[in-house]
Amino acid sequence: DTGVSQDPRHKITKRGQNVTFRCDPISEHNRLYWYRQTLGQGPEFLTYFQNEAQLEKSRLLSDRFSAERPKGSFSTLEIQRTEQGDSAMYLCASSLGGIQETQYFGPGTRLLVL
């Protein structure tokens, strides 16, 4: 499968714990996006990378959230000191970038904070 992959698919954690999610984009896609989706809502933009550079962060991304894309390939999203309000689906998408703006989404990581 050459699509976007995410790991893990599901994560249950206790409030206050740290969690880390991984996203592997489609090979040769320069841009990588993170979105968050809560029940009954559309995805909301969190942040994006052009190669290894993180170029924009949403105000939704509090200081407990950090994302990296160290070699311009896979990306990780870490949430520190999780809160119940962090429970959501975290989606990753990738695109070629430039005028090729079509974004392809992964299956998501469903986070439940107890």
Place this chain on the structure above:
Amino acid sequence: GENVEQHPSTLSVQEGDSAVIKCTYSDSASNYFPWYKQELGKGPQLIIDIRSNVGEKKDQRIAVTLNKTAKHFSLHITETQPEDSAVYFCAASQSYGNNRLAFGKGNQVVVIP
């Protein structure tokens, strides 16, 4: 920022009939409009997209129309089938810059056999 709204929130159709979902957007600078289908427990899947330099695009049973003046675009599904049942999201972005997608809240489409 961009604000995208979808109507109706839920749509039930008989198998074989057509379904139409409408979206409006607020930012006249938006020029790229994709539609995604999301099934339960899965990520959004791109089904069709349109750029602002065209008014309509078709792909088999699916079509999208765009009215830039009125700032709305619509998804048309003809000859609906049970497997078309899903949540459909419209989105808008500017293809220069960060291309961040602004999504609507989604439409639940139910195709009744």
